[in-house]
Amino acid sequence: MPGGGRWSAACPVWWSRRPWRVGWSGWSPAAAAGVCGGIPAPAPRDSRVIATELRSLPRTAGIAGPYVLIGASFGGLTAQYLARTWPGDVAGVVLVDSTHPDLDRRIVEIGAEDRDERAAALSRNAEGIGYEDLLRSDELVRAAPKFPSTPLYVLRHGVSWDTDPDFKKPGAEGLWQELQRDLAAQSPCAQLLSVPGTGHRIHEKRPDAVAHAIAAVRAVAARRSPGACGTPDPIAL
16 A cells, blocks of 8 residues: 555655665664654654654764665655755655655545545554654645755656555556656656566665665766756666
């Protein structure tokens, strides 16, 4: 389910200073309350709270920015908020089948999901992120400044949910793909790529694809001129 269950959590957000390493660079995720199974944190657990926690991690570890920011699913929503709110922290962004801030409203409007059922499913996660946190995050991203002109890869799943006979959410696949295109349109520096053979959890099935995207964004960020867009080069996945 898009953005559902335990996957709608703070865990899939990473800073990276190393293009070959997908994950936390040099510090423990447990250092942040409520992030990736760390110390349980008090409510609320929306993107503003989580992004503020994430910003503190590299500073605490003495790791200077700017950084390549990677976010998957709900983590992608938090990555969008962070990049829009603190663009000076971010050298580039990789969104991995990221939640779009309009998804929760529109998926109910088209009848692909019942609101109460969606709320119950999205609240089942170890990080204590509730449905209201998700809706508040949607609002925060929509209200944030526009996405910066920074290198951006938008990776989307390559296997249609419509091919799964157990996935009974008519219209969800088309909506998701429409919103992925819109995420890429947020920046003039973006590339939109489908990752063959993957469902929603791209980073589990194809970590190499995510690593390639990180390396490509980092390379563009390193060579672009100040104020220039630095559109990422196409890569083979």
